[in-house]
Amino acid sequence: xxxxxxxxxxxxxxxxxxxxxxxxxxxxxxxxxxxxxxxxxxxxxxxxxxxxxxxxxxxxxxxxxxxxxxxxxxxxxxxxxxxxxxxxxxxxxxxxxxxxxxxxxxxxxxxxxxxxxxxxxxxxxxxxxxxxxxxxxxxxxxxxxxxxxxxxxxxxxxxxxxxxxxxxxxxxxxxxxxxxxxxxxxxxxxxxxxxxxxxxxxxxxxxxxxxxxxxxxxxxxxxxxxxxxxxxxxxxxxxxxxxxxxxxxxxxxxxxxxxxxxxxxxxxxxxxxxxxxxxxxxxxxxxxxxxxxxxxxxxxxxxxxxxxxxxxxxxxxxxxxxxxxxxxxxxxxxxxxxxxxxxxxxxxxxxxxxxxxxxxxxxxxxxxxxxxxxxxxxxxxxxxxxxxxxxxxxxxxxxxxxxxxxxxxxxxxxxxxxxxxxxxxxxxxxxxxxxxxxxxxxxxxxxxxxxxxxxxxxxxxxxxxxxxxxxxxxxxxxxxxxxxxxxxxxxxxxxxxxxxxxxxxxxxxxxxxxxxxxxxxxxxxxxxxxxxxxxxxxxxxxxxxxxxxxxxxxxxxxxxxxxxxxxxxxxxxxxxx
DNA sequence: GCCGTTTTCGGCCCGACTGTTTTCAGTCG
Numbered sequence: 244x245x246x247x248x249x250x251x252x253x254x255x256x257x258x259x260x261x262x263x264x265x266x267x268x269x270x271x272x273x274x275x276x277x278x279x280x281x282x283x284x285x286x287x288x289x290x291x292x293x294x295x296x297x298x299x300x301x302x303x304x305x306x307x308x309x310x311x312x313x314x315x316x317x318x319x320x321x322x323x324x325x326x327x328x329x330x331x332x333x334x335x336x337x338x339x340x341x342x343x344x345x346x347x348x349x350x351x352x353x354x355x356x357x358x359x360x361x362x363x364x365x366x367x368x369x370x371x372x373x374x375x376x377x378x379x380x381x382x383x384x385x386x387x388x389x390x391x392x393x394x395x396x397x398x399x400x401x402x403x404x405x406x407x408x409x410x411x412x413x414x415x416x417x418x419x420x421x422x423x424x425x426x427x428x429x430x431x432x433x434x435x436x437x438x439x440x441x442x443x444x445x446x447x448x449x450x451x452x453x454x455x456x457x458x459x460x461x462x463x464x465x466x467x468x469x470x471x472x473x474x475x476x477x478x479x480x481x482x483x484x485x486x487x488x489x490x491x492x493x494x495x496x497x498x499x500x501x502x503x504x505x506x507x508x509x510x511x512x513x514x515x516x517x518x519x520x521x522x523x524x525x526x527x528x529x530x531x532x533x534x535x536x537x538x539x540x541x542x543x544x545x546x547x548x549x550x551x552x553x554x555x556x557x558x559x560x561x562x563x564x565x566x567x568x569x570x571x572x573x574x575x576x577x578x579x580x581x582x583x584x585x586x587x588x589x590x591x592x593x594x595x596x597x598x599x600x601x602x603x604x605x606x607x608x609x610x611x612x613x614x615x616x617x618x619x620x621x622x623x624x625x626x627x628x629x630x631x632x633x634x635x636x637x638x639x640x641x642x643x644x645x646x647x648x649x650x651x652x653x654x655x656x657x658x659x660x661x662x663x664x665x666x667x668x669x670x671x672x673x674x675x676x677x678x679x680x681x682x683x684x685x686x687x688x689x690x691x692x693x694x695x696x697x698x699x700x701x702x703x704x705x706x707x708x709x710x711x712x713x714x715x716x717x718x719x720x721x722x723x724x725x726x727x728x729x730x731x732x733x734x735x736x737x738x739x740x741x742x743x744x745x746x747x748x749x750x751x752x753x754x755x756x757x758x759x760x761x762x763x764x765x766x767x768x769x770x771x772x773x774x775x776x777x778x779x780x781x782x783x784x785x786x787x788x789x790x791x792x793x794x795x796x797x798x799x800x801x802x803x804x805x806x807x808x809x810x811x812x813x814x815x816x817x818x819x820x
Numbered sequence: 821g822c823c824g825t826t827t828t829c830g831g832c833c834c835g836a837c838t839g840t841t842t843t844c845a846g847t848c849g
Contacts, residue, residue, distance in 0.1 A: 272821035305822050345847050514833040
């Protein structure tokens with residue numbers, strides 16, 4: 244049983260306990276542990292095998308949850324979970340996905356009307372049974388009917404890049420409205436630059452709140468208004484995306500921005516720290532508590548809020564309650580990587596295989612984007628679908644690069660590269676003598692992704708040990724929201740990269756973002772250089788670099804950790820070494 | 821269920837909005 248599976252079981256337990264209206268803090272413990280376990284780069288199974296007492300050293304995992312981890316690893320099941328499943332059919336959890344439907348209401352529906360699915364709920368609403376229940380009314384019944392269709396998709400998160408496009412559009416729409424806005428900022432997971440976004444949060448300071456909300460209500464792709472109060476309004480777009488808008492006073496803007504940026508876990512930690520100092524933090528500001536008296540002491544800027552806890556401002560990308568408080572306490576926050584620090588891009592395709600732009604077009608586009616060096620890395624022959632290069636064509640392409648290099652002398656350095664497949668049976672897709680002629684070799688798995696853990700791991704280790712390979716491309720193979728990562732022992736991959744001096748790619752494609760941020764952190768701990776590449780299949784594809792940068796920032800990476808943030812002379816020296 | 825320089829019990833972040841209620845519970849973020 245791997246970490247993701249254990250985390251999923253703890254999440255399910257939390258859902259089932261919530262449905263039973265168990266102690267909310269107990270539920271939170273399960274959710275916390277799920278988060279900690281899925282963020283962990285070490286495998287729980289390995290810890291259980293080697294030294295199970297280490298489990299309780301993990302933040303948020305105590306005696307009880309540690310025992311459950313051991314049981315799960317050793318038996319693959321959990322008696323407590325089986326018992327709960329006996330009592331509550333898992334399908335009733337669907338009810339919780341309806342906006343406005345929480346555990347209390349869902350439990351009443353299940354207990355009073357024996358409703359176990361969305362279909363049954365629809366019939367009960369249409370026949371007017373729901374309104375008769377205590378605590379329910381006609382409006383609730385109508386709201387359930389109106390929200391039922393969202394239940395199927397609720398919880399679906401969109402890519403950060405998509406959210407960014409929507410956010411920019413709404414921002415512009417609001418700024419162009421008649422109401423004067425003194426401040427406008429997007430908060431939430433969008434501001435933290437998470438891989439995927441559940442909804443958008445907008446904070447505004449304005450003297451004309453009604454006019455702002457009227458403008459918001461007139462947004463062209465609005466589908467309906469969910470709530471509208473004095474300071475808060477929520478809408479749903481036609482795409483299903485929810486957008487929350489909040490109006491805050493000037494003196495609260497920083498506190499609100501901090502609060503609504505989250506993460507929840509970061510805020511819980513922050514408020515705990517405030518409490519121990521006799522302070523209280525909410526979205527309106529920081530208050531000193533003196534008996535019954537509450538005195539506002541800060542809140543206009545985020546810096547002010549952190550300052551009251553003697554902490555420096557923490558970049559939003561780091562606010563996940565991982566290491567940021569430890570860094571901040573020592574005034575040792577990393578100087579996070581920026582796009583302008585990137586000097587090279589070492590993974591891109593051309594019309595020689597499945598790229599849409601020619602070799603020259605890609606080179607020109609890289610120059611336009613200010614890159615100092617690039618590697619042309621078309622697919623190898625195994626990727627037949629993409630017209631992958633065999634030995635002959637690979638050498639032809641490299642000869643072509645040799646021929647045109649002088650034209651670009653002094654403008655850009657071009658590496659003769661290849662994205663060479665790691666074959667299903669193990670080994671590289673091109674002969675050693677061919678690979679030895681390349682300047683830069685990426686090793687990648689495209690086939691046999693469903694193989695068992697040991698087989699995938701062995702294939703990767705074989706590639707890492709190969710003398711011509713420089714880096715592993717998209718090391719886990721996951722596609723966000725579409726395909727799970729293949730099952731691989733990342734600890735073994737890290738050790739092998741460290742031992743053989745190889746790099747790991749952070750693929751900047753917003754669908755991939757592979758390595759995961761926690762893997763990047765683990766790689767840094769192993770002193771493995773990260774190389775952030777676009778994997779561009781077109782000229783425009785080179786522009787996804789910025790998404791890779793955001794991922795790197797969330798991992799706490801600085802230019803020191805990233806190989807292609809080096810200038811050409813340092814990078815080429817590193818290659819020769 | 822976790823945690824501890826208020827340490828083995830008693831806390832655990834906090835406020836807005838809605839609908840169903842006559843003062844508040846449930847939900848959400």
